[in-house]
Structures are given as structure tokens and as C-alpha cells.
Amino acid sequence: MNPSKKVNSKSIRRNRLIAYTFLLPSIIGFVLFILGPVIASFLMSFTSWNGFGVVEFIGLDNYKQLLSDENFKISFINSILFMVISVPITLFLSMIIAVALNQGIRFVKVFRTAVFLPYVTATIAVAAVWQLIFNPTMGPINGALMKFGIEQPPGWLSSPTWALISVSIVYIWHSVGYYMILFLAGLQGIPDYLYEAAELDGAGPVRKFFNITVPMLSPVLFFTTIIGIINSFKIFDLIYVLTGGGPGRSTHVLVYDIYNTAFKQFEYGYASAMAYVLFMLILIISIIQFRGQKKWVNY
Amino acid sequence: MELMNLATEAPVYTANAKRKKKISIGKMFRYLVIILVSLAMVLPFVWMISASLKAETEIFGFPIKWIPETFRWENYKNVWTTVPFHLYYLNTLKIAVITTILVIINSSLAGYAFAKIKFPESNKIFFIYVATMMIPYQVMMIPQFMLMNELGLVNSHWSLIILGTVNPFGVFLFRQFFLSIPDELLEAARIDGLNEFGIYWRIIMPLSKPAIATLVIFSFMHSWNDFLGPLIYLTSDNLYTLQLGIQHFITEYNTEYSLLMAAAVSAVIPTIIVYFLAQDHFIKGVASSGIK
Numbered sequence: 085m086n087p088s089k090k091v092n093s094k095s096i097r098r099n100r101l102i103a104y105t106f107l108l109p110s111i112i113g114f115v116l117f118i119l120g121p122v123i124a125s126f127l128m129s130f131t132s133w134n135g136f137g138v139v140e141f142i143g144l145d146n147y148k149q150l151l152s153d154e155n156f157k158i159s160f161i162n163s164i165l166f167m168v169i170s171v172p173i174t175l176f177l178s179m180i181i182a183v184a185l186n187q188g189i190r191f192v193k194v195f196r197t198a199v200f201l202p203y204v205t206a207t208i209a210v211a212a213v214w215q216l217i218f219n220p221t222m223g224p225i226n227g228a229l230m231k232f233g234i235e236q237p238p239g240w241l242s243s244p245t246w247a248l249i250s251v252s253i254v255y256i257w258h259s260v261g262y263y264m265i266l267f268l269a270g271l272q273g274i275p276d277y278l279y280e281a282a283e284l285d286g287a288g289p290v291r292k293f294f295n296i297t298v299p300m301l302s303p304v305l306f307f308t309t310i311i312g313i314i315n316s317f318k319i320f321d322l323i324y325v326l327t328g329g330g331p332g333r334s335t336h337v338l339v340y341d342i343y344n345t346a347f348k349q350f351e352y353g354y355a356s357a358m359a360y361v362l363f364m365l366i367l368i369i370s371i372i373q374f375r376g377q378k379k380w381v382n383y
Numbered sequence: 384m385e386l387m388n389l390a391t392e393a394p395v396y397t398a399n400a401k402r403k404k405k406i407s408i409g410k411m412f413r414y415l416v417i418i419l420v421s422l423a424m425v426l427p428f429v430w431m432i433s434a435s436l437k438a439e440t441e442i443f444g445f446p447i448k449w450i451p452e453t454f455r456w457e458n459y460k461n462v463w464t465t466v467p468f469h470l471y472y473l474n475t476l477k478i479a480v481i482t483t484i485l486v487i488i489n490s491s492l493a494g495y496a497f498a499k500i501k502f503p504e505s506n507k508i509f510f511i512y513v514a515t516m517m518i519p520y521q522v523m524m525i526p527q528f529m530l531m532n533e534l535g536l537v538n539s540h541w542s543l544i545i546l547g548t549v550n551p552f553g554v555f556l557f558r559q560f561f562l563s564i565p566d567e568l569l570e571a572a573r574i575d576g577l578n579e580f581g582i583y584w585r586i587i588m589p590l591s592k593p594a595i596a597t598l599v600i601f602s603f604m605h606s607w608n609d610f611l612g613p614l615i616y617l618t619s620d621n622l623y624t625l626q627l628g629i630q631h632f633i634t635e636y637n638t639e640y641s642l643l644m645a646a647a648v649s650a651v652i653p654t655i656i657v658y659f660l661a662q663d664h665f666i667k668g669v670a671s672s673g674i675k
Contacts, residue, residue, distance in 0.1 A: 096503065102579050103502040110493035111508075113549035118515050121526035128525065135529075181420055184413045197662070198421035201428065204658045204665070206608040208626045209650035212633050212643055213431045222443035224430065231446075257424065262669060269670035289409055318519055321610040325630060342521045347615060352525050359521040366519060 129357035134350050146357035156358065158333045159341040162248060163365075166337060167316040170252040175308055178260045182267035183297060196268075200261035207258060211325035214254045215241065244334040247327050251335055254322055259315070263308050270304030271297070302381045310373055314366055338362045428651075435459070435644035442640050458645040462632075465642070468649055470621060471628035478540050478624065479606035482547035486602045487595055489548050494557025495583045499569060509558065512551045520611070528615060542616045547606055553598050560594035561587060597668035600661065607654060625650050 104111075132142050150156050181199055185192055202210065217223050218240035229237035238246040278296050287295065298305075320339045327335040329344075338358065346355035429449065434442045435458055437451040462468070496502075497509045527546065528537070536542040564587060572582045588595075613627045620631070629650050636642055658665055 099500050100502045103496040103500040103505070106492045106496035106500065106579075106583070107508075109489050110549075110554060113489065113545070114512065114515075114551065116530065117527055117546060117549045118523060118551065119511070121523035121530070122515065122518055124526035125522055125524075177420070181417065184417050187413065189410075189413060189417065193662075195417050195421050196666070197658075198424050200666070201655065201658070202424055204604070204654050205428075205651045206610075206626055206629075206654065208610055208629045208633075209647040210427070212629065212647045213427050215633075216434070216442070216640055216644070217427060217430065219443070224443075224447050227443070227447070257427070261424070265666055265669045314517075314519070318521075321626075324610070324614075325633060339519075339521055342524075343611070346525050347528075352529075356522075356525055359519070359524070363519055363522050366517070370517070 125356040125359060128353050129360050131353040133353045135352055142353075146354050147361075149354070150357060150361060155333065155336065156341065159336045159338050160361075162334070162336055163317055163338045166248060166252060166255075166319065167313055169249065170255050171309070171312045171316050173252075174256045174259055174263060175305070175312055177256065178263035178308075179267050179301070179305070181260070182264045182271055183293065185264075186268060186271045196264075199264055202258045203261035207321040208325055210258060211254065211322055214250075215326060218250055241327055242331055244331050247331060247334045251319075251322055251326055254326065255316075255319060258322075263312065266304055266308050267301065270301050274300045299382050306373070306377050306381045310370055313369055317362060317366055338365075431644050431647055431651075434641060435648045437641055439639065439641050442644075455641065458641050459649070462642050462645040462649065465636075466628060466632055466646065467621075468625075468628065468646075471623055471625045472653075474540065474622060475607055475624040475626075478543050478547075479603050482544045482606045483599055483602040485544065485548040486550050486553050487598055490550060490553030490598065491557045491588065491591070491595075492583070493554045494561055495587060497554070497558040498561035499564075499566070499582075499587070500579070509554075512554055516551050516555065524611075524615070531616065537616055538618045538622065539616075540622065543606070543609070543612050546612065547602065547609075550602070553602070556598055557591070557594055560591055564590055593667070596661075596664045600665055600668040603657075604654070 129146055130141055130143060131139050132145070133139050185195060189195070217225055220226055220237070220239040220242055223240075225240070226237040240246050240250045274297065278300070279292055282292050282296055317337075318339055319337060320343065323329060323335055323337055323340050324343075329336040329340050339362070342355050342358045342362065345351050345358060430447065433447075433449050433451060436454045436456065437448075437458075438453070438455055441448065441451060497505055531537050531542045531545075536545070568586060569582055572586050577585065608626065609624070610626045610630070613624045614630075617623055617627060620628075623631070629646055632646050633643065
């Protein structure tokens with residue numbers, strides 16, 4: 085039945101040659117700038133290298149030091165806090181907006197554009213605007229609060245208790261549009277007949293939402309939760325421009341710390357260990373979610 | 384367009400006339416929510432534009448004066464003369480355009496090999512590509528920088544272009560898209576005597592405009608808005624990108640608020656224009672990044 089082995093292996097060799105010709109530029113780039121660095125920084129995390137001199141292997145010392153590093157602990161907690169504040173609100177808001185937009189509303193395109201616009205604009209310019217809006221003495225937010233009789237409105241970005249929340253507000257404002265689009269795409273995959281059948285059975289809008297929309301959206305919800313968490317751990321631009329990690333260390337997050345340790349203090353080994361902790365954190369959270377998805381995601 | 388059509392054609396709850404009154408209340412509530420949210424999204428932009436045209440003393444205060452007493456267009460003139468924005472624009476545009484062209488070529492070639500050529504290691508290599516997509520940039524950041532340093536590309540736009548070109552997401556996107564193109568088409572072309580590169584270039588690529596559009600948008604937007612990359616690699620201010628330029632402007636002129644807002648408007652306008660020109664591609668691109 086089969087063509088002779090000789091021909092087969094010849095055609096494999098030929099295909100291989102063609103495939104690797106197509107892949108050549110991509111693989112070179114991938115090995116040099118992605119796979120190589122991923123391995124290199126793993127090895128570096130076991131050294132005390134600072135860019136000069138001899139590379140000294142120090143075993144797990146960097147990781148041990150991280151455990152007792154108060155500043156790292158603060159950044160770690162801040163990153164988790166930031167995720168806990170911003171991800172649920174972002175997903176909830178974007179889902180509500182998407183559901184509302186998906187139900188025979190006029191001017192859908194106008195509203196969609198309004199919600200999506202912040203996502204298109206660069207965080208740096210947008211941060212400059214929010215810095216003024218949040219200005220504790222002169223900004224429009226506190227202007228309004230004082231007008232409504234609140235005598236001591238929060239100091240927002242300059243208050244250690246409010247800074248992380250302020251950054252979250254800007255972050256939510258900036259990213260809601262992105263998740264809204266993902267939800268809208270998911271909503272359009274829900275067949276109309278499900279709603280029609282539910283209506284025949286006398287289901288109201290609330291029941292239709294919880295019994296049809298939410299379960300049918302669960303794959304999208306699962307995806308957006310994972311992406312949302314990963315993205316929230318990567319926040320850097322907004323922190324850099326809005327607070328610079330301050331006041332005190334109240335908005336120090338992991339990525340901000342990694343950047344400073346690597347490119348301000350040139351502790352490459354230590355920064356690599358921090359980056360790997362971030363990676364492990366993301367990995368563990370994703371694995372937990374993948375494990376748990378069977379319970380609530382409908383495919 | 385499709386998204387928007389579908390959105391308007393989506394189920395409307397007007398099933399029976401009895402519930403009509405209740406329905407219209409629900410609908411009003413929906414409009415209220417959407418209008419409020421949209422306002423919250425847009426107001427910071429309006430405030431920014433208004434502040435950029437005001438005198439320094441007029442910016443703050445409540446209630447907000449949305450329309451400036453006199454339009455001070457000279458704020459823009461002042462910003463553009465104190466900061467070489469035209470240079471920042473050109474730098475950013477150069478990086479974004481070259482990166483986008485290279486990433487399309489590079490990713491589609493690789494995607495073609497993974498999707499349409501049968502070779503033994505295909506799946507294994509592709510799996511490694513996909514696995515790295517989850518790894519945060521910070522993990523690769525330091526060795527990448529050291530390598531670029533060795534190559535003499537630090538403080539050059541090419542470091543950013545190269546890093547933008549190496550993009551497993553692009554390969555993933557093209558592979559998935561190419562898989563949906565039937566093999567029979569390729570067989571027919573082969574019988575007609577086209578070689579493998581000819582098939583890729585003349586048959587597959589012209590069919591892949593949606594995938595190309597998606598990657599163009601992502602790559603362009605990423606290059607345009609990237610901040611951490613330029614912050615790490617660019618040190619001379621004649622090489623700055625727009626984002627880096629704005630950030631320096633913020634730290635140096637952080638008390639001249641109206642100028643700062645004029646700078647922010649100048650930075651934001653181009654992406655907004657591009658968005659309005661390619662709106663539907665944008666939305667589809669973002670949506671397809673999620674459903675696949």
C-alpha cells in the first residue's frame with residue numbers, strides 16, 4: 085500500500101528543507117531574543133552578577149534574600165492588591181456595558197467608540213491628564229467633592245492610602261474598552277433562539293441574563309479573567325508616570341521593582357530572580373484557573 | 384462593520400405587547416447606564432482639550448469652565464517650539480512602520496511553515512513558540528538588553544525594531560488563519576507548477592488580509608504606545624519616541640499645566656485619528672485576539 089520508504093524519507097527531507105527555509109528568520113530571532121533570554125535569566129537568577137566582573141554562582145541566595153526583603157514583600161502585596169481591586173471591577177463593568185450595548189440600542193457605534201477610546205490612547209499622555217484631574221487642592225474631582233460638602237477629600241495620588249486606588253481608577257478607565265470588545269464578540273456567539281425559548285417559558289430579563297447570558301459567556305469570562313490578571317501584574321507605565329512608586333512605597337509593584345533593580349541599581353542577578361517570581365506567580369494563578377474551569381465554564 | 388450590525392440586530396425584548404411598558408423602563412435604564420459610562424470615559428479627554436487651550440490661571444477651579452474664555456492656540460505653538468515633537472513623531476513613525484512590515488513578513492513565513500508544510504518537528508517547535516507567549520516580558524528583559532548591548536544596538540531604534548519583529552503571537556495568529564485555508568487550493572497551485580514560495584506569496588497572502596490587518600493594528604499600536612522599551616533602550620533625546628518625549632516633558636515642565644495638556648493632546652490625536660480611520664479593523668482585531 086505505502087509508497088516505498090525511500091520516496092517517503094526523501095519527501096520528508098525535502099519538506100524539512102522548505103519548512104526550515106521559511107522558518108529561518110523567525111527561529112533565529114526566537115532563539116536569540118526569547119528562548120535564549122528566558123534560559124539566561126533563569127541561570128542569572130542564581131548569580132550575583134551586576135554587569136561587570138566575574139559571574140559568581142550563589143545558588144538560591146537571591147531567592148532566600150527575596151523572602152526576607154521587606155521592599156519586595158511590599159511590592160508583592162501591592163501587585164496582588166492592585167489585581168484584586170482592578171480586575172473584578174474592570175471585568176464587571178465591561179461585561180455590563182457589552183450586554184447593554186448588545187440589546188438593540190441606538191448609536192451603538194458612538195457609545196462603543198466612547199468606551200474604547202481610552203484603550204487606544206497612550207498611557208503616558210493619559211496619565212498626565214489624570215495627574216491634574218486628581219490634583220488634591222486644585223483638581224476637578226476634589227473641586228466637586230468640596231462643593232458637595234466633603235471638607236477633607238482624599239489626597240488621591242499623593243496619599244499613601246489612596247494612591248493605589250487612584251492608579252486602579254485610571255487603569256480601569258483605560259482598559260474597560262478592551263474587555264468590552266471581547267465580551268461583545270462573545271455575546272454575538274449566543275444564538276437568538278435561546279432567548280426566544282426562554283421568553284416562551286416566561287423568563288424575565290434578569291433570569292435570561294443569569295441563566296443564558298452568563299453561562300454562554302463563561303468561556304469568554306474565563307479567558308478575560310486570565311488575561312486580565314496577567315495584564316494587571318504587568319502594570320508599569322501608569323505607575324511610572326503617575327506616582328513613581330510613591331508616596332513612600334505605597335504603589336511599588338513587582339514590575340516597577342524589577343525595572344529599578346535591573347536598570348537603576350544594575351543588580352541583574354537579583355532582578356532576574358524577581359522576574360522569575362513574577363512568572364511563577366502568573367503561572368500558578370493560571371494553573372489554578374485552568375483546574376477550576378471545569379466547574380463553571382461551559383463549552 | 385459586522386460586529387456593529389450584529390450588535391444592532393441582537394435580540395430586542397419586544398416579544399409581547401403586554402410587557403411593553405416594563406420593557407421601555409428597562410431600555411431607559413440601559414441607555415442611562417451607557418450614557419453615564421460613555422461620559423465618564425470621554426470627559427477626561429474633553430477636560431484635557433479644554434485645559435490645553437486655557438490660560439494657566441483658568442485651568443483649575445470648580446465648577447469647571449469647559450469653554451475657555453479666550454482660546455489660547457499659542458499653547459500649542461509654545462509646546463511645539465520648546466519640544467521637538469516633529470522629531471518624536473518621525474522617530475515613532477519610523478519604528479512603528481518598519482517593525483510592522485518586518486513582523487508581518489517574519490510571522491507569516493513562519494506561520495506558513497507550521498500550517499501548510501508537513502515536517503516531523505512542526506508541532507513540537509510550534510508548542511515551544513506558544514508556551515513562551517505566556518512568559519512576561521520582564522523575564523527576558525535583562526538578557527535581551529545585554530545582548531543588544533553586545534550587538535551595539537543600545538541607544539538605536541533597531542533594538543526596538545528587532546524586538547518588535549520577534550513576536551510569537553504573530554506566528555500563532557498566521558498559523559491559525561492559514562489552517563482555515565483548504566489544502567486543495569495549494570495542491571491545485573502545485574499542479575500548476577507554482578513553487579512553495581510562490582504559493583505563499585501569490586495564493587496564501589492575498590487571502591489573508593484579515594489576519595494581516597489584525598497584526599498591523601496590534602504591532603503598530605504596540606510600537607506607538609510602548610514606553611518600557613524606549614525607556615530602557617533610548618538615551619539620546621534626538622532618538623526619543625513620542626511617549627518618552629512626553630514623559631520627559633512631564634518631569635521638566637510639570638508646573639506649566641496648559642502646555643502639558645497641549646503636549647498630551649498632541650500625543651493622543653494621531654492614534655485617535657488612526658482609530659477612526661480603521662475602526663472596524665481595530666474592533667475585529669481585538670475581538671479575534673480573544674476568541675481564537
